[in-house]
Amino acid sequence: MKEESRKDEIINTAAKLFKEKGYSAVTMRDIATAMGIKAASLYNHISSKQEILKEIIISLAEEFTQGMEFIKSSNFSSIEKLKKIVSLHISITSQNTYGMASLNNDWMHLEEQLPYYLKLRSNYENEFRKILKEGIKKNEIANSDVEVMLFSMLSTLRSLYIWIPKKEDLNSEELSNNLSHVLINGINK
């Protein structure tokens, strides 16, 4: 029961193609061909193209929600919490770079699940924002524009899916330390 099901194979194959061309440009025939079968055969395992997208995106969004929940309820310092967020993004992204591309680029093609996804996303951003504000109040974080700091960090973390696959010899911990350092201390001497 723990081995990868045929459905999972379809989802992973699709995610790979979605990353290259986007959800709308990938046809069911593309997915089927990549698996060496015919398009109609896909429907023995999944109910629609939509379902594939939903499975890719929602499971990832829930992983992030869970990770943030854990960090929130910890008693790390604000800076330590931010470092944990960096680790969270690197960990999830390096395990599923294809899916992360869909999460970032194809979320608007969710249909019934779109409101749920948007709720998870704005909750996540709100928790992130709270950590920054708390850090400023506690004098751990510079009193710069919170929205600018949030935007800058989140943009970088959300783009990891583009960048991680280019680094063949990825050491997650080292990357996490380097990236945390740059995000927290900037590039200044």
Add this chain to the structure above:
Amino acid sequence: MKEESRKDEIINTAAKLFKEKGYSAVTMRDIATAMGIKAASLYNHISSKQEILKEIIISLAEEFTQGMEFIKSSNFSSIEKLKKIVSLHISITSQNTYGMASLNNDWMHLEEQLPYYLKLRSNYENEFRKILKEGIKKNEIANSDVEVMLFSMLSTLRSLYIWIPKKEDLNSEELSNNLSHVLINGINK
């Protein structure tokens, strides 16, 4: 001759739709309907859907190339050059957020123009990288991993198109200062 031509109207309307749903999900009928005409009428002004995408992306990519060329050949300090790059991104993006969405998300659907676009992009990244390396050599910039710094800054700058439209009362200069400060000094106290 300086007023917006019908072709430009089509390109701008298309860019807006491309931002919302992506190039592949937008049909010629969608573009036409948004302009209050029929799809076939578009072809009095443009030769293909492809051409619309090309016009949007290539002109923006060339603007960036030109801006970088200017910064490169200036004799600002490395940090000042980076601040100019931040300004460049904010300026181009706030003038054309729709187009910037296509540049970021739909470039892979360029066909004949794809190699040219990729060349411009990698040249741009190389010049950016050179500025960082020069800054490290001159002891203006911290000796952190150059690729991590480059990735972090570029990710943030490339995501501006998502964020700028949310700020209704945009003061470009103030944003430029705030963002430069965060990118250069980080968020640390």
Add this chain to the structure above:
DNA sequence: ATATTTAACTAACACTTGTTAGTTTGCTTG
């Protein structure tokens, strides 16, 4: 006034899309 241009229209095309129905194949289990 006539000729020309601009920019819209209708109608249609060949092809591609997601999906369904019904069937066949080959493995697993009693």
Add this chain to the structure above:
DNA sequence: CAAGCAAACTAACAAGTGTTAGTTAAATAT
């Protein structure tokens, strides 16, 4: 061996795709 099942297949569909051809109406230039 027979039955059941998982997972492939072929064939077809209705709707939607980008695009072309030919036409028409209004604005502009001669």
